[in-house]
Amino acid sequence: MKLSIIDQIFLLSTFLSATASPTTTSHVSISVNPKTQFQEIDGFGASQAFQRAEDIFGKYGLPKVNQTLVLNLLYDEDAGAGFTILRNGIGSSNTSTSNLMNSIEPTDPGSPSAKPDYVWDGYNSGQFPLAQQAYSRGLQTLYANAWSAPGYMKTNDDENNGGYLCGVTNEHCSTGNWMQAYANYLVQYVRFYKESGVDVTHLGFLNEPQFAATYAGMLSNGTQAADFIRILAKTIKASKLDVEITCCDGIGWDDQEAMMAGLEAGPDPAINYLDIVTGHGYDSAPTYALSTKKKTWLTEWADLTGDYTPYTFYENGGPGEGMTWANHIQVALRDAGTSAFLYWIGAENSTTNSALINLIDTEVIPSKRFWAFAQFSKFVRPGSRRIQATSSSANVTVSSFENKSGKIATQLLNQLDIEVDVSVQISGVKAGVTVTPYITNNDHDLKALTHIKAGNGGLFKTQIPAKSMVTFVTA
Template sequence: MRLTAIVALVLGLTAPAAEASSAPEARVWVTTPDRAELMHERPRVTFGTAASTHPTIVVDPGRSYQTMDGFGASITDSSAEVLTNLSPAVRADTMHKLFDPKQGIGVSFLRQPVGSSDFTAAADHYTYDDVPAGQTDFALQHFSVEHDEQKILPLLREAKRLNPKLKVMATPWSPPAWMKTNDSLVGGQLKDDPKIYDAYARYLVKFVNAYTAAGVPIDFISVQNEPQNRKPDAYPGTDMPVAAQIKVIEALGPKLHRTKILGYDHNWATHPNDGTAEADYPYQVLRSPAAKWLAGTAYHCYYGNPAAQTALHNAFPDKGIWFTECSGSKGAADPPAKVFSDTLRWHARNVVLGTTRNWARSAVNWNIALDGSGGPHNGGCGTCTGLVTVQPNGEVTTDAEYYTIGHLSKFVRPGARRIASTSFGTTGWNGQIMDAAFRNPDGSTALVVHNENDEPRTFAVNAGDRTFEYTLPGGALATFTWTAGLRSKFRAIPLTGATDPALIDDDASTSWSSGAAQAPGQFVQVDLGGRKEFRRVAIDSGGNLGDYVRDWELSASDDGTRWRTLTTGSSTGQLTTIDVRRTGARYLRITSTGTANNWWSIADFRLYK
């Protein structure tokens, strides 16, 4: 790839500001897979009053979901090494580009290893209470974070200075070796002994207190990184079965006050290399008595898909979900341009949008900085990439993850709420437009959009009674922001209890289709699960342009047998909005009354009052 110096990012990365004209406008920043645009701010686009025939992202601030805590990566020991070794001026500039919300991308969440991980610059792995083999330290007299005071903590303090809203999570890769069954940081289990569980809990509390005293308060903590990784590759790791994690949490919970505990901290699904035991790990933890100490659960990206987060949310809606690790990767023979393009696209679908549309309160990559060889590292991943890379000549260049995280962190502020938005794409790729929308604490809106297709795609954005159209290049990632309070006079009606999930799932990538050319009498029927009062019906035909019913009749019924016609009409585009007199019904039916050679589909069915 054509590496671009991070100093060049000064241009086009100023913070969002209020619109200047009287007509509502949106600002837009774009990153393309060929690096032709790197969070480049394009001309503003004006909201109009005309409807669009294109697939339409309907942004509805009246429906909100999770609160966002932040977006970022990890200042690992390796990251700290390469950043500290920069010249003071380049290091200061790089930190600004990473953490400053105005001059940079405003990274707002860091997940910090508690002790050593595979990304450790030191020759030997370490914890904060290492003693000679055969010895113990139940009093934790040898505990010290002096190692981190050399490089990691100064960088963390600077990051907090640049972005005071930065949140920090802590995660251990291994307890001290004297607490483990194999007396090693690599592999093994925590000894099943109440004294060990208590000692490990006190060890974690001492870490939280030490970091807080050093000026880096810990907002979140998990008790073990990837507890099902039973055979780590020459780097710290611990096989921690559910029963052991529960005991650690029960010992730790009463000892912590401000810091929130997160359970699990592993993949969306159990990786085949980790066996089949305890595939429902996060469910077991949240069903246990230890759940009272948990704020929620953390996930990684290395197996499964983000839909696992929504499944867990539906089972435990009072518990939060955080997405806490995903590293970019590259093959030894992969051309740099391919690495950038593939990483941008996959992370856009799965990390930027897949996690946030599935209830994640954070989206966090792995290393924030590495050297040109993807290191230094001590065991573990030899193909990982960071947000930035320090080249042999001391130049700092940006990787795809800088932009995928940046399209969130620069525009979606801590405390923002995700709000409803129509999305047509999938994490597995279907070539459509995928997006997520957020309402910031100051009332502004950020909409992040990814064109999964290799070709340019045109779509529309609707907010309130205003709409604009936009075309994104193939594979591009964009963020739109606007400060105007564009709200509709209509409010969406929850369709809880409706029995046609493909039509009322708020997901325009799933749909009903006629499966044949349009003809009179074809119909699709929705059971709303109970009588609903409404005065507007929205019929979304999804992302395949032209796949809408040409002529139609809207009917309603209270019993599914006796039907009354509400209105008739014709559609001209993907989104058809039908206003009716206020009425009530349990069943609705759309019937084709015309002919056309193409099929017709309904991807989403929404009611408003």
Template structure:
């Protein structure tokens, strides 16, 4: 709420005033209980969406130390006091660029770390003109293997209905999911599974693509290729699956693999190139000859 922040505004960044730390922690617990009273179970929560970004929409800034201290001195104890210690608490919830530095601050403090299920991240580090920093996910996974690394938001921005069939939509999801899973990510959530024909609704005109768009005038649903790219993971890789090592010998091919609890192996292969690419799937000395069509994704189960 605006009155809890130093800029007296729910939007445009600003910081939570220290005198309201306890009140804000209590607000979280009341929110969870009211939702569950209506039959909507809450699995977990993050402390703050994008705590390093001053946004034109609702936002609040925290340094790593401020977020850590709010958790260990206020939110964590309050969640326990209210009997909500089973809810998963996720820290950071921002881009890969600073995830390792933030992780050190949270996880190296045992009094904060004991409340943390995992660390969340987004894929927007290209805001500075750079490339996705997948290696930072690996660094966190190697340094803190007992903590879960969870993708909490990603979307393709700048909605344009003329680009519904653009390959970049699905490939953005496939490329990120494969690389992040291979580096230690344990789960993925999209920004919005369904938006309207404008890429909204959105109260600050931040119109984006979604896997599915519903035309509010005609009732028609448009399934973009990102819907099907996500399905190659969500449909075949089951909860509880364990990742197994997989590597590609062609730079245009990306791959990841999982072993489901029923013993079946799932291999996802994505061709991000413009040419048809033959390849061999090698498993323990046996091989199957296959072909990846240009700009395609396939799932192999055996």
């Protein structure tokens, strides 16, 4: 029998309807096992370097009430995201004009062995009072990181445009070897903070050493970084200051991996003096574990190119969207085993995506990126451990963490266009225990949903809306 065109179209439409995705997927099973534990979590945060701290304190007219709002959003565990890490920029400029960060030794002493003329203004481009305010709200880690040594310590006699630290392997200067002077400089920065009542807990001396930026920066390979680490470690020990050493903030995860061989080499491996290995996500994302037994931190990453998208959790998978960053964080913690994740800037007066919170003159606009961070930082506290978590669907991804308090926070990211039914079983959770879901999507910002009671074996069932992130927190 020959079918008419109309009959053929009808049969085709019937077939497509029968094979199309339903309004919900088939059942997705999530299994969480707290007995299998992985890396310790140190926290989440951002930087306010290059005078961005002053944006918070009203440089562009932000009123006092909104200054407090921003500080609470960033650092208060109850009122905001509860960030516990702040990354300071150690300045290398002899001026604080524009966005430059002033040096504590702005004047060239003339030689590496000459007495330095250190200067402390108690302000540090707004970063010192910011650190005070952050600590008062629960900050636990202050990471001071130099983008460059002062220009007179470098092969190009300039804090900008790359150049190497005088004295590292294969890099010599007519003025001599400045490695010890640079170590003294960094330790003095920590001492100034300590004497003023604020503890610097971690100290770094490089930022993106593969990139000769037009702004402050300094080039280095792994071997050259190792040369300096050995000297810095001895200098810190002699100072009796309690501060941990980080290295090397590679511009991408692959770039940091390429430095590991140099840090591990030699009869006196520099890795032995390091506490944290640090890298960025720009050139390559943190999708695998670095070749080290040390803790690793993702210390900078941002959308520097995308359109202004503060209100979008998901539209088309753009680089500034909240879901994009929820996925970045989850992958870094789960697949790369990082112990910390930091965005570039926490808050700034800008209509770009380079900050988590946009400050536009007097206005405060937390982005969906910020709320994606808060889904982790608010419930995954320092000292928690990542625990085993699996999903039966590759499109509904999961991560889970057990806090020192015993509370378990489990993040589900539904990357599908449809709502999904899920069952979550958390081994060891007793029947009757309250589980609170918190959702972030295009419609909600970390909104608490109706409590769920766990059943036998820690099992509960619920739904996750399309393109949403839900964190389940046990009581």
